[in-house]
Amino acid sequence: MTKLSVNINKVATIRNARGGSVPNVAQVAIDCEKFGAEGITVHPRPDQRHITINDVFDIKSKIKTEFNIEGYPSPDFIKLVKEVKPTQVTLVPDAPDAITSNAGWDTKINFQFLSDLVDEFRSVGIRTSIFTGTDTEIIEYAAKTGTDRIELYTEPYATLYPKDAEAAVQPFVEAAKVAKRLGLGINAGHDLSLENLNFLYKNIPFIEEVSIGHALISDALYLGLERTIAAYKNCLK
Numbered sequence: 001m002t003k004l005s006v007n008i009n010k011v012a013t014i015r016n017a018r019g020g021s022v023p024n025v026a027q028v029a030i031d032c033e034k035f036g037a038e039g040i041t042v043h044p045r046p047d048q049r050h051i052t053i054n055d056v057f058d059i060k061s062k063i064k065t066e067f068n069i070e071g072y073p074s075p076d077f078i079k080l081v082k083e084v085k086p087t088q089v090t091l092v093p094d095a096p097d098a099i100t101s102n103a104g105w106d107t108k109i110n111f112q113f114l115s116d117l118v119d120e121f122r123s124v125g126i127r128t129s130i131f132t133g134t135d136t137e138i139i140e141y142a143a144k145t146g147t148d149r150i151e152l153y154t155e156p157y158a159t160l161y162p163k164d165a166e167a168a169v170q171p172f173v174e175a176a177k178v179a180k181r182l183g184l185g186i187n188a189g190h191d192l193s194l195e196n197l198n199f200l201y202k203n204i205p206f207i208e209e210v211s212i213g214h215a216l217i218s219d220a221l222y223l224g225l226e227r228t229i230a231a232y233k234n235c236l237k
């Protein structure tokens with residue numbers, strides 16, 4: 001079964017536009033769970049432009065499903081994650097000023113850095129996932145770090161999908177096979193949507209978890225959160 005983790009960054013973006021607490025980010029997390037989400041994802045960025053440090057503690061204290069914190073492992077981020085103790089930390093190589101995540105790690109160049117982080121988080125009982133592209137050598141080096149999982153960066157899939165779905169998914173199928181053979185769990189995320197999710201799932205049914213935010217929260221404007229989450233879960237069948 002592929003779990004749906006709802007990324008609620010964009011709910012915090014709306015809240016922050018006015019300050020205050022509307023919409024209430026932690027309540028949305030609770031409601032996502034009530035409507036069937038199997039996890040909540042947040043990506044606190046250094047400028048706290050959406051998810052704030054307080055949000056991370058607040059959400060952790062209120063949700064019951066899996067909590068996934070994504071981000072660049074700066075000293076502040078590492079400290080935050082170790083204090084909050086989520087189910088999973090996803091290590092993402094974003095520059096502080098990145099508009100959004102735009103690449104996976106070079107796991108060969110960053111091998112020692114990532115290996116040390118995996119050990120550090122594992123020692124306090126936090127599952128690790130390393131954000132990667134589909135290159136075989138990159139995945140092999142990810143496996144050597146000892147990480148529990150990788151998260152495949154699916155933006156290239158989402159971009160090519162409308163033009164050539166087969167060509168879009170093929171590198172991901174190959175990458176997932178390599179990762180599985182190496183004993184890695186596989187997550188996937190970025191720009192997944194109601195349009196492209198089912199095809200990815202049908203081709204790689206052994207993905208453990210997809211984290212979806214931007215498209216899902218946008219769909220909720222039209223469908224409402226409950227129907228939207230049901231529609232995304234329906235794509236994972």
Ligand SMILES: CC(=O)[C@@H](O)C(O)COP(=O)(O)O
Pocket residue numbers: 007009010042043045070092099100101131189190191213
């Ligand atoms: C790690 C990743 O793929 C990102 O998609 C993410 O967490 C979204 O971040 P923003 O919501 O800041 O664009």
Ligand SMILES: NCC(=O)COP(=O)(O)O
Pocket residue numbers: 007041070151188189190191192211212213214215216
């Ligand atoms: N890890 C990807 C994620 O959490 C959400 O990405 P997106 O759906 O907002 O592009």
